[in-house]
Amino acid sequence: MRIAVTGQTGQLVSCLREGAAQWGVEIMSLGRPAVDLTRLETIGPALIAVRPDVIVSAAAYTAVDRAEGDAVTAFRVNGDAAGEIARAAKAMGVPLIHISTDYVFDGIGGAPYAETAETGPVSVYGRSKRAGEKAVQAVGNNHVILRTSWIFSAYGANFVRTMLMLARDRDEVRVVADQHGCPTNGMDIAAAVVTVAHQMLEHRDDYDRRGIFHFCGAGATDWASFADAVFDAQAEFIGVRPRVVRIATTDYPTAAVRPPDSRLDTTLIERTFGFRAPAWRDSLPDVVKQLLGEDMRGTYGR
Numbered sequence: 001m002r003i004a005v006t007g008q009t010g011q012l013v014s015c016l017r018e019g020a021a022q023w024g025v026e027i028m029s030l031g032r033p034a035v036d037l038t039r040l041e042t043i044g045p046a047l048i049a050v051r052p053d054v055i056v057s058a059a060a061y062t063a064v065d066r067a068e069g070d071a072v073t074a075f076r077v078n079g080d081a082a083g084e085i086a087r088a089a090k091a092m093g094v095p096l097i098h099i100s101t102d103y104v105f106d107g108i109g110g111a112p113y114a115e116t117a118e119t120g121p122v123s124v125y126g127r128s129k130r131a132g133e134k135a136v137q138a139v140g141n142n143h144v145i146l147r148t149s150w151i152f153s154a155y156g157a158n159f160v161r162t163m164l165m166l167a168r169d170r171d172e173v174r175v176v177a178d179q180h181g182c183p184t185n186g187m188d189i190a191a192a193v194v195t196v197a198h199q200m201l202e203h204r205d206d207y208d209r210r211g212i213f214h215f216c217g218a219g220a221t222d223w224a225s226f227a228d229a230v231f232d233a234q235a236e237f238i239g240v241r242p243r244v245v246r247i248a249t250t251d252y253p254t255a256a257v258r259p260p261d262s263r264l265d266t267t268l269i270e271r272t273f274g275f276r277a278p279a280w281r282d283s284l285p286d287v288v289k290q291l292l293g294e295d296m297r298g299t300y301g302r
Ligand SMILES: NC(=O)C1=CN([C@@H]2O[C@H](COP(=O)(O)OP(=O)(O)OC[C@H]3O[C@@H](n4cnc5c(N)ncnc54)[C@H](OP(=O)(O)O)[C@@H]3O)[C@@H](O)[C@H]2O)C=CC1
Pocket: 006, 007, 008, 009, 010, 011, 012, 013, 031, 032, 035, 036, 037, 038, 057, 058, 059, 060, 061, 062, 077, 099, 100, 101, 102, 129, 147, 148, 149, 150, 151, 152, 156, 157
């Protein structure tokens, strides 16, 4: 199976590339400068040229705080480009997996969120990703919108990497303890994408296998407890760890508002596609080990 994926260096595309041989798929990543999602005219021709069996729309404007001051670009990349990719997929007759986020929810009172739950994004990033979902739905092609959350991996910018960077020169890290969600290992969401892609090809006319699905790591947590788990793993490998000071969101001001509880309910994907999300805690130490092993100079942070 040939899978075209948007983005070059992102977490998900990198995880898809890492797992490709093991999963028996070919990953063709499409990114800048050739495919720039702010230039919609670059999208269709590039997708047609690689003749994929399935398209995965993974690239996005993911800098949640920066998006607050750059809404035009965020909506262009996360909203307009998502629609353009769906139009190309429809024209080619190729199934599309569009990746979306828990940040489409306001996180106030609805968790764990089912796919049918009302959205209510509270940030530019969340609103632009919701615009992307709607743009894909409006095209009406054969698609799955896969919402996931709190991705961590040995690649790109993510919370685990940020915590390990902070730990290099601090005895104490202050982290919000009142925002809840489900961390997802990038390799697990990549494996889920490949399984969904296989089934979309095998069951092209099965409308149950279309629409919105939630997938995230098993085991909810909060950012402070997640940081603690990261540092527990770090201590296993290098013997030292900083202390996590649990703070309130109000004590850590950010440009963007985050949902206080965006846990996702994954029952539907389990029932429809027949696989369960693994527990993020089981695979976290391996990712921490990989990140500690890197020469991390200059690569941290978003
Ligand atoms: N990170 C997370 O915690 C979560 C992410 N998601 C969603 O999952 C998907 C994958 O996220 P993740 O892998 O973490 O993303 P990353 O932040 O790791 O990478 C973003 C990717 O988007 C690409 N990109 C950004 N702007 C453009 C542009 N103008 N033109 C072309 N490519 C562009 C980047 O390109 P380049 O390679 O050139 O830098 C990069 O490959 C996204 O849709 C995201 O919204 C959902 C929930 C959680």
